[in-house]
Amino acid sequence: MLSDKELLHFISTENREETEGLFKSAQKVREEHFGKTVYFRGLIEFTNYCKNDCYYCGIRRSNTRLKRYRLSREQILECCRNGKRLGLRTFVLQGGEDSWFTDERLCKIVRAVRAEFPDHAITLSIGERSRKSYEALFKAGVNRYLLRHESADDKHYRAMHPPEMKLPARKECLFALKEIGFETGAGFMTGSPFQTPQSLLADLRFLAELEPRMVGIGPFIPAANTPFENHPPGDAGLTLRILALTRLLLPRVLLPATTALGTLTKDGREQALAAGANVLMPNLTPQNVRKLYSIYDNKISNNDAAESVRYLVKKIKELGYIPDCLDPADFIA
Ligand code: 5AD
Numbered sequence: 001m002l003s004d005k006e007l008l009h010f011i012s013t014e015n016r017e018e019t020e021g022l023f024k025s026a027q028k029v030r031e032e033h034f035g036k037t038v039y040f041r042g043l044i045e046f047t048n049y050c051k052n053d054c055y056y057c058g059i060r061r062s063n064t065r066l067k068r069y070r071l072s073r074e075q076i077l078e079c080c081r082n083g084k085r086l087g088l089r090t091f092v093l094q095g096g097e098d099s100w101f102t103d104e105r106l107c108k109i110v111r112a113v114r115a116e117f118p119d120h121a122i123t124l125s126i127g128e129r130s131r132k133s134y135e136a137l138f139k140a141g142v143n144r145y146l147l148r149h150e151s152a153d154d155k156h157y158r159a160m161h162p163p164e165m166k167l168p169a170r171k172e173c174l175f176a177l178k179e180i181g182f183e184t185g186a187g188f189m190t191g192s193p194f195q196t197p198q199s200l201l202a203d204l205r206f207l208a209e210l211e212p213r214m215v216g217i218g219p220f221i222p223a224a225n226t227p228f229e230n231h232p233p234g235d236a237g238l239t240l241r242i243l244a245l246t247r248l249l250l251p252r253v254l255l256p257a258t259t260a261l262g263t264l265t266k267d268g269r270e271q272a273l274a275a276g277a278n279v280l281m282p283n284l285t286p287q288n289v290r291k292l293y294s295i296y297d298n299k300i301s302n303n304d305a306a307e308s309v310r311y312l313v314k315k316i317k318e319l320g321y322i323p324d325c326l327d328p329a330d331f332i333a
Contacts, residue, residue: 002245002248002249004201004205007201007204007245008197008198008201010022010241010244010245011197011200011201011238011241011242011245012197013241014237019237019240019241022241022244022245022275023240023244023274023275023276025244025248026243026244026245026247026248026275026276027274027275027276029247029248029251029276030247030251030255030276030277030278032251033251033252034278035322036320036321036322037278037321037322037323037324038273038278038279038280038316038321038322038323038324039090039254039278039279039280039324040087040088040089040090040279040280040281040282040309040312040323040324040325041088041090041091041092041123041256041279041280041281041282042079042080042083042086042088042090042091042092042281042282042283042284042305043092043094043281043282043283043284043285044071044076044079044080044083044091044092044093044094044284044285045094045095045283045285045289045290045293046070046071046075046076046079046093046094046095046285047068047069047070047071047095047096047098047100047101048066048068048069048070048095048096048289048292048293048294049068049070049095049096049098049099049100050095050096050097050098050127051096051097051098051099052096052097052127052161052162052165053161053162054150054160054161054162054165055159055160055161055162055193055226055227055228056160056189056192056193056220056222056223056226056227056228056296057223057226057295057296058223058224058225058226058294058295058296058297059096059293059294059295060226063225063226065225066225066292066294067292068292069289069292070098070100071286071289073108073109073112075286076093076109076113077112077113077116078286079091079284079285079286079305080113080116080117080120080284081116082284082305082306083284083305084117084120085306086282086284086305086306086309086325087309087325088120088282088284088309088325089119089120089121089324089325090120090121090122090123090144091113091117091120091121091122091123091284092123092124092125092144092146092281093109093113093122093123093124093125093126094124094125094126094146095125095126096126096127097126097127097128098126101126103132103133103136103137106124106126106137106140107136107137107139107140110122110124110137110140110141110142111140111141113141114140114141121143121144122141122142122143122144123142123143123144123145123146123185124137124142124144124145124146125145125146125147125185127147128147128169128170128173129173131176131180134173134176134177134180134182135180138180138181138182142182143182143183144182144183144184144185144213144214145177145182145183145184145185146184146185146187146214146216147170147173147174147177147184147185147186148185148186148187148188148216149167149170149171149174149186149187149188149203149206149210150170150188150189151167151188151192151195151199151202151203152167152171152188152199152202152203152205152206153196153198153199153202153203154167155199156192156194156195156196156199156202157170159193159194160192160193160194160228171206174186174210174212175210178210178212183213183214184210184212184213184214185212185213185214185215185216185254186206186207186210186212186214186215186216187214187215187216187217188203188217189217189218189219189220189234189260190217190218190219190220190234190235190238190239190242191219191220191232191233191234191235191238191239192220192228192234193220193228193231195220200242203242204242204245204246204249207246207249207250208249208250211250212250212253213253213254214253214254214255214256214279215246215250215253215254215255216256216258217239217242217243217246217255217256217258218234218239218258218259218260218261219233219234219235219236219238219239219260219261219264220233220234220260220296221233221234221260221263221264221296221297221298221299222296222297223294223295223296223297224294224297233264234264236261236264236265236268236271239261239264239268239272240271240272240275241275243255243272243275243276243277244275244276246276247275247276247277248276254278254279255272255276255277255278255279256272256277256279256280256281257269257270257272257273257277257279257280258272258281259281259283259299259300260296260299262300263296263298263299263300270315270316270319273316273319273321280312280316282305282308282309282312283305283308284305287304309325313325
């Protein structure tokens with residue numbers, strides 16, 4: 001069991017031997033539980049409308065410069081078909097908090113995906129909703145739900161969000177999701193404005209308490225036209241240390257090597273795998289709207305889905321990992 005003092009030490013250390021030792025331990029723990037397998041999840045960013053106004057996020061409602069889009073049910077299904085062709089077995093439908101997607105509309109979409117893809121996992125990532133709404137979505141066929149808690153330190157949470165957004169409400173959503181039966185994901189950014197080692201410690205302790213199935217962790221990257229646009233980005237080394245610590249605290253957790261880390265540093269995702277991560281999330285969002293899902297600047301997303309899945313599969317095989325998706329090279333001409 002890592003003490004608070006030890007955690008704070010590893011959060012901050014830049015000592016090379018220590019960090020390498022930490023990454024090695026995390027890698028060993030991951031291999032004990034998952035071997036060399038790397039899990040693939042196809043991401044479908046289906047709406048960039050958002051009623052929230054988070055100070056860090058490029059799709060916040062006050063960003064009036066952003067062109068907004070929403071995919072139709074048929075477009076979402078088309079993304080899923082593409083994902084299936086590429087060998088992916090989980091679809092992650094992610095979006096801003098878009099009130100157009102009432103329970104009725106969403107459940108209709110979920111039922112259509114469920115009917116056409118009975119053997120695929122459906123993950124939703126669409127923010128805070130009522131317990132009733134979560135229950136309806138679960139009943140309609142959603143298996144998993146991702147909701148980053150963003151910060152478990154109340155003061156830090158309030159420094160990144162407008163007053164109407166509240167940490168206790170967010171935590172309540174996460175516990176409700178778990179109770180309902182979703183495989184639940186939490187998470188946060190590293191190096192976000194006003195974050196301290198103490199707030200990161202609170203994040204790690206909260207994760208240990210919640211015991212989520214998945215934890216999304218990536219560096220803060222400034223987004224144009226947001227209150228935090230001039231703040232410096234998070235640090236790759238810090239992100240890797242936090243990933244490794246999360247692996248040690250939650251040995252069986254699914255831990256994505258995030259696009260944000262890949263955007264911040266070349267080979268960032270590969271480094272994340274070497275620090276205990278075991279999930280990759282290639283983007284299935286249609287090319288023509290991809291640039292509009294601009295939660296931060298310069299997001300890597302230029303390849304089409306087939307290309308990026310192929311690239312990631314090739315890359316991780318070279319590194320000695322085993323992709324859990326079917327090899328797209330086998331059935332893409
Ligand atoms: N930099 C990095 N990550 C961000 N997110 C939102 N804005 C940014 C940013 N500027 C993350 C949040 C959100 C997830 C979908 O993306 O943690 O939960």
